[in-house]
Structures are given as structure tokens and as C-alpha cells.
Amino acid sequence: xxxxxxxxxxxxxxxxxxxxxxxxSKGQVVSVDVTPCNAEGSQPACKFSRGQNVTVTLHFTxxxxxxxxxxxxxxxxxxxxxxxxxxxxxxxxxxFETACPLKxxxxxxxxxxxxxxxxFPKVRAVAQWxxxxxxxxxxxxxxxPVELV
Numbered sequence: 001x002x003x004x005x006x007x008x009x010x011x012x013x014x015x016x017x018x019x020x021x022x023x024x025s026k027g028q029v030v031s032v033d034v035t036p037c038n039a040e041g042s043q044p045a046c047k048f049s050r051g052q053n054v055t056v057t058l059h060f061t062x063x064x065x066x067x068x069x070x071x072x073x074x075x076x077x078x079x080x081x082x083x084x085x086x087x088x089x090x091x092x093x094x095x096f097e098t099a100c101p102l103k104x105x106x107x108x109x110x111x112x113x114x115x116x117x118x119x120f121p122k123v124r125a126v127a128q129w130x131x132x133x134x135x136x137x138x139x140x141x142x143x144x145p146v147e148l149v
Contacts, residue, residue, distance in 0.1 A: 018046055023128065023141030030059040030107055032142055045145035051118040056129070058110040060140040066102040068134035069093055071112065075125040075146070086114060092131060122148050 020032040035055040037046040048054050069092040073084035089112075093100035097109040110131065125148075130141040 021143040025138045025141040026063040027140035028061050029142045033057040045147040047147045048116050064104050066133050072130040075127045077125045
């Protein structure tokens with residue numbers, strides 16, 4: 001059985017900025033907000049309660065026009081990258097604050113949600129979230145440490 005967790009997402013007004021690590025991508029992450037996050041201590045990880053929703057809002061700029069977009073989610077568990085254990089929408093254009101096409105070099109806001117299944121195991125991981133464009137090229141990417149409780 002594969003142990004997996006991904007950082008789930010769900011739209012909300014009161015998001016908390018979190019520490020994130022950008023990946024090597026064409027775009028630039030401006031900020032990542034997660035609700036709830038509840039990160040504390042010397043090695044903070046967003047703590048997600050199983051059986052609840054988590055909201056993530058990504059502010060980013062793209063180096064090129066985006067006419068179509070799709071998310072790609074995974075998590076690093078014990079150093080191994082695993083795909084997200086849930087179905088993701090194939091068209092993310094509806095998740096942006098403005099409709100596609102998105103203009104380059106302008107800040108965009110992407111918000112989405114995922115339910116943290118009660119069956120997900122308690123685990124610490126590094127969640128990775130990517131947005132790919134119409135050519136399946138990674139536009140923007142970030143990593144966030146997470147813990148399922």
C-alpha cells in the first residue's frame with residue numbers, strides 16, 4: 001500500500017501566508033496562502049486534519065500567455081515523489097481570478113480545494129503543486145511541508 005498525502009485545497013477568505021519553496025519553472029510564485037495551516041515550531045509544516053477541507057490560494061506571474069491550464073499535484077514522502085491520490089480537474093482556467101487566456105508578466109490568482117480524506121494516513125511530507133500550460137509545460141510550481149493529523 002502506498003502511503004501518500006497531498007496538500008489539499010479549498011477556497012476561503014481567511015488564508016494564512018505560508019513558507020514555500022519555489023520549483024524551477026517559467027513563472028514566479030509571489031505568495032501561497034493556506035487555510036488552515038497551523039504551522040509552528042522550528043520545522044513548521046502545515047497541519048491538516050483528516051476529514052476536512054484545505055484551501056490554497058496561489059499568487060504568481062507567468063512568463064508566457066496561458067490559454068489552457070491544468071494542475072499536477074504530488075508529494076515527497078520519505079524522499080520519494082508520489083502522485084496525488086485524488087482526481088484533479090483537467091481544466092484549471094475556471095480556478096483563476098480572470099478567465100484564460102492569462103497575460104504574461106501580470107500577477108494572477110489561482111484558488112482550488114481538496115478534501116483531506118479520513119482514510120489518508122498520518123504522515124509528514126512535502127507537497128508539490130504545479131500548474132501546466134496548454135503545451136503541458138510547467139508554468140509555476142511550489143513546495144510546502146505538510147503533516148496530516
